[in-house]
Amino acid sequence: MFRRKSRITLSTLLVAGVALTGCSRGEAIESSGGGEAFAEPVTITNCEREATFEAPPQRIISMNDHVTETLIQMGAGDRIVGMGYGEQNDVLPEVAEQFHAIPSLAEEYPTWEQIIDLEPDMVVGGMRSAFDEKEGRSRDALEAQGISTFLFSEYCGEGFPDLGMLDTDFEQLGRVLGVEDGAEALAERITGDMNEVRESLDEAGVSGIPTFFYDGGEAEPTTIGGVGVGQLIGEYAGADNIFTEGDRPYLKTTWEILGERQPEAIVVLDYGATSAEDKIAYLKQQPIMSTTPAVREDRIVVVPLSDFFESSRITTSTETIARALHPQAFGGR
Structure with missing residues (x-):
């Protein structure tokens, strides 16, 4: 089913189907036959890795929750055997x-043994x-085990x-999984919603607000860099990221640099053991941050980290930030 064109030669896989109906979370999923082969093999290049598929994968493991949601939205959720x-x-x-009918393999990532035991023909990851x-x-x-892979x-x-980039990923997944229509509709919906927010800001004539995106950290604060989904969200939401340097989605900085750049707004990413409330409380008492316009004017927006990944959730975070920073563009709502 899957052939990767590289130094590793893989044999053609047998394709096994999946039946999720009536399966409670954590139960084993039974195979139910093979998938129909493509009329012509499908070849894609993902992260500079070329792979050819003879038929749509039928036993998928999704490694991240936003990947699971995306595959379900596309119409391939009934083939996810674990996540x-x-x-x-x-x-x-x-x-x-x-989502809740799919067996959860681990609180975070499944082990190699858990993956192999499920005999998947494809593993899809949303993070490196x-x-x-x-x-x-x-x-x-x-891939050496004959399991195809895809990384957002x-x-x-x-x-x-x-x-x-999202359009390309979704188009490729749609072709490989045989759910082209669902993938295309999802990509169009995301693009349309993002453009609608941006158009509202442009029509209102608002300017971007210098914004610090606070991921966490006290001794060394972590923020978003000039690449990645976070930067894109800021551009569409009218939140001008004050840290556009770097070649990674996230980077560490210093409070001294933050003091020099004087952010006028803060977006707090909510996740992990430290709550958003605790992060905000720390920012307000941090000696340097307490002097910034963002803290003095209490212009702080909280967004779940789950809304900062390549998925339909970026439309939610974009609108949340845009409405909080530029209420006038949305009728003051």
């Missing part, structure tokens, strides 16, 4: 029923860490310059 990061409660309502070589689940290692291009190492 990583499956314990989240904040699931998109439109996919919640199917999904294919961590040190954890034994690199793309090379999986935000983490291919070239940043996320525009929505064209």
Whole structure:
């Protein structure tokens, strides 16, 4: 089913189907036959890795929750035999029923043994860490076992310059999985919603507000860099990222530099053991940050980190930030 054109030669795989109906979370999923082969093999290039598929994968493991949601939205959710990061409660309502029917393999990433035991024919990751070589689940290692892989291009190492990257990823996944219509409709919906927010700001004639995106950290604050989805969200939301340097989606900085750049707004990414409330409380008492216009004017927006990945959730974070910073562009609502 899958052939990777590289130094590794892989045999054609048998394709196994999946039946999710009536399967409660954590139960084994039974195979139900093979998938129909493509009329012509489908070849894609993902993160400079070329692969050819003879038929749509039928046993998929999704490694990140935004990947799981995306595959369900495209129409391939019934082929997901297991997922990583499956314990989240904040699931998109439109996919919640199917999401919770998929076995959660681990609180974070499944082990190599868990992956192999499920006999997948495809593993899809939304972050580079999904294919961590040190954890034994690199793309090379999986593909050597005849398991195809796909990584959302935000983490291919070239940043996320525009929505064209999302369009390409979704188009490729749609072709490989045989769900072209669903993938295209999802990409169009995301692009349309993002453009609608930007057009509202442009029509109102608003200017971007210098913004500090606070991921976390006290001794060394972490923020978003000039590449990645976070930068793109800021551009569409009228939140001008004050740290556009660097070639990574996230970077560390210093409070002294933040004091020099005087952010007029702060976007707090909500996740992990430290709550958004605690992050805000720390910023307000931090000696340098307390002097910035953002803190003095209490112009702080909270956005879940889950809304900062390559998925339909970017439309939610973009609108949330835009409405908070530029209410006049939305009728003051």
